[in-house]
Each structure stands twice: as C-alpha cells, then as structure tokens.
Amino acid sequence: MTTRRQWLKSALAAGAGLPISLTLANDLMAAPVSEAERLHGIGPFINGKMVRLHSNENPYGPSAKARKAIAEVVADGNRYAHEVARELRYTIAEKEGVSPEHVLMGCGSSELLCLAGMTTGLEGGAILSAFPTFSLLMTYAEKFDARWDKVDLDANMTHNLEAMASAVKQDTKMVFVVNPNNPTGTVLDTDALKSFCVEMAKRATVFVDEAYIEFLEQPEKKSMVQLVKQGHNVIVSRTFSKVYGLAGMRVGYLIGPPDVLKKMGEKQFWGNNNQAGLAAANASLTDHDFVAFTRKKNAEALNYFSNYLKSKKLPHAKSYANVVFFPAPIDGKTILEQTEKRGYLIRVWDYADKEWCRVSIGTLDEMKGFVKAFDEVVS
Ligand SMILES: Cc1ncc(COP(=O)(O)O)c(C=O)c1O
Structure with a gap:
C-alpha cells in the first residue's frame, strides 16, 4: 500500500500537490514541541484579547x-x-x-x-x-x-x-x-x-x-x-x-x-x-529608525523579564533576540493552562528530559502583566 509519505513524495516529484505541501508547512509551524502542548494544544482560537508571547513577533510593527x-x-x-x-x-x-x-x-x-x-x-x-x-x-x-x-x-x-x-x-x-x-x-x-x-x-x-x-x-x-x-x-x-x-x-x-x-x-x-x-x-x-526603536524597546522589556527570572533563580542563557528559554518551575501543562486562563500565550518545550518555557518578549507593559500572571501560576 502506498503510504501518505510516498504518495506526497511522488506527487511533488511529478510537480503536483503543492497546495498540500503548504498545508503541511502550516501544520508543522504549529506542531507541538512537548507532551504538555500535545495535551493542551497550542493557543486557543484567537479572541483578540490574548497577549501573544508564543510566536516571537514584534509588538511594535508594522512601522x-x-x-x-x-x-x-x-x-x-x-x-x-x-x-x-x-x-x-x-x-x-x-x-x-x-x-x-x-x-x-x-x-x-x-x-x-x-x-x-x-x-x-x-x-x-x-x-x-x-x-x-x-x-x-x-x-x-x-x-x-x-x-x-x-x-x-x-x-x-x-x-x-x-x-x-x-x-x-x-x-x-x-x-x-x-x-x-x-x-x-x-x-x-x-x-x-x-x-x-x-x-x-x-x-x-x-x-x-x-x-x-x-x-x-x-x-x-x-x-x-x-x-x-x-x-x-x-x-x-x-x-x-x-x-x-x-x-x-x-x-x-x-x-x-x-x-x-x-x-x-x-x-x-x-x-x-x-x-x-x-x-x-x-x-x-531602509527604515533604520524603526529597527533601532524595536531593538531598544526589546532590550528594555527583555532586561525586565530577565531580572524577574534572576530574582526567581530561574537560570537562562543570555538572549540576543526577542525570546527567552528557561526550565519550567512547575509542570508544563499547568503552566500552559493557567497562563492562558490569565490571557497569555507562551510555549512549552521538551528538552533533555525536562520541560522548558519559551517566552517571547512583548512590550514592557505586556511583560509586567505576564510576570504577575506567571508568578501567580508558579508560586
Ligand atoms: C529561526 C526562525 N526562522 C524562520 C522563522 C519563520 O519566519 P517567517 O516564515 O515568518 O519568515 C521563524 C519563526 O518564528 C524562526 O524563529
């Protein structure tokens, strides 16, 4: 019997099936990266009120x-x-x-x-x-x-x-x-x-x-x-x-x-x-001002969040982007459920037999709100 994979491969080799490949790409982008995400799902249907700290987006754009x-x-x-x-x-x-x-x-x-x-x-x-x-x-x-x-x-x-x-x-x-x-x-x-x-x-x-x-x-x-x-x-x-x-x-x-x-x-x-x-x-x-603005704002909010993690003794490598990765202080599924309940979307990864939180850097106000919510969840 032809497997789905074999079929895809031959269909693409024949120059057909590209719409399927794009659907797959979307599925893969939103694929769970931990057992906690498999159980919980990634992000609810957007109701417009969630703070998105799960996709490493730029909260200030477009310029x-x-x-x-x-x-x-x-x-x-x-x-x-x-x-x-x-x-x-x-x-x-x-x-x-x-x-x-x-x-x-x-x-x-x-x-x-x-x-x-x-x-x-x-x-x-x-x-x-x-x-x-x-x-x-x-x-x-x-x-x-x-x-x-x-x-x-x-x-x-x-x-x-x-x-x-x-x-x-x-x-x-x-x-x-x-x-x-x-x-x-x-x-x-x-x-x-x-x-x-x-x-x-x-x-x-x-x-x-x-x-x-x-x-x-x-x-x-x-x-x-x-x-x-x-x-x-x-x-x-x-x-x-x-x-x-x-x-x-x-x-x-x-x-x-x-x-x-x-x-x-x-x-x-x-x-x-x-x-x-x-x-x-x-x-x-060529919008160098906007790039500089984003970098500055990101650095401020990143610094704030990093200080919070330090105060909680949650080790994390220095991030040079708009994302931070640190060991989950309690179980990942509870973190996903409870932060989402408070209006924040983040990711949980499995790595080296542990669960890890991946939090994107939002605006300073968003990070202040998140710290409050996260602290409640993990305390
Ligand atoms: C390292 C890296 N590469 C590529 C992408 C995909 O970005 P896009 O398809 O929006 O260019 C992402 C998205 O988060 C990413 O983190």
Missing part, C-alpha cells in the same frame, strides 16, 4: 512607513505582483552586495525553509542541526524521507559547533544553523561560526537561518552572507517577520549560490508574494 506603503498599494491589489517581487529582489541584492541570481524571494522565510527541506529530502540524505532549534526545515524534510540528526546545545545553551562537526556523516547533505537561535536567543561567535561554515561547506550545503540577526548591533558584520559572496556552499535565510514587524505580511528571502537557489526555486509555488507584503517590506528595508 509607520510600512503602514503608509500598504495603504498606498491597496489600489494595486487587482494586479499580480511579479514585477514588484522582482524589483524587491533586485533591491535586496544591491543591499546585500550580491547578484539578483543570488536571491530567492519567499512567502516568509518558512516557505524557503520548506523548499530547502523538500529539495534535500527528495535528493536523499540527512540534515544535521542543533537541538533545540527552529525545526521547520528538518520536520518538513522528514516528510520527504530525509533523516534529521540532532546535536544537543552545549551547557551555555549555544550550538555545540565542535560536536556538530564530529556528527557529520557520509550522507549529511545539509548542516542547519540558527543564529541567533530560536528558542534560546543565544548567539554564536562570528569567527567561530565562519570557520565552522567554511569547513562544513566542503562536505554539505550549510544553511544559516538569520531570522533574528537584525536584533544584533552591526548585523552585516555578523551575517554569513560574506561567505556566500566568497563562493562557499552556504545559504542564508532572512525574514521581514521579526525586527521589521511584518510576520502577517509574509515576506522572506534566501541569499545563496545561484545554482542551489535555482534548484529550490523550480519547486516553488507560483505567485508566492503579494502587493501589500512587498510594499511593506520595501518600505521597511
């Missing part, structure tokens, strides 16, 4: 410039957006200092993570990543029979690059790194990551997910795009969903070797970008 651009482009909503997408691709290429062939636009970076996972799976082989990390690429690849090899984070909750290098096998086709990492917010030393990528790229395609890189000062100096420019087999993904505050507008991109991106682009859904998202992304790209 005023992005909102204006969206309003102005509404009249073009009757037109396909191919040319506009192409223009943004050229603008991004110029900003990153690469050719337009080095850039692939996506419906958020999720679409591109899925394309990379699908391509690797269809070609056969394994993907190596740290754990815990943002798993969409690997869980999607598994649908296409790829194997996911995981290496635990080190004691500082950062990628253990040495252990990862030792875990590369004959059939490792892709090495996946998230920097800064989700769920921990931890960041890798730029030179160490660079050397790791250069070495690994001799053996497999290296995929560096930089969804949160703009939360760092001078992100261009810390980005692995420099390795793409030098011709290494490295792909970098970026998104407008985080610092730019456009998660619901769905725009992301890859920068990578043109031949590798071409292979992925051939499997891409037709018409994946929309007028409003492209206009908002284009306006945001």
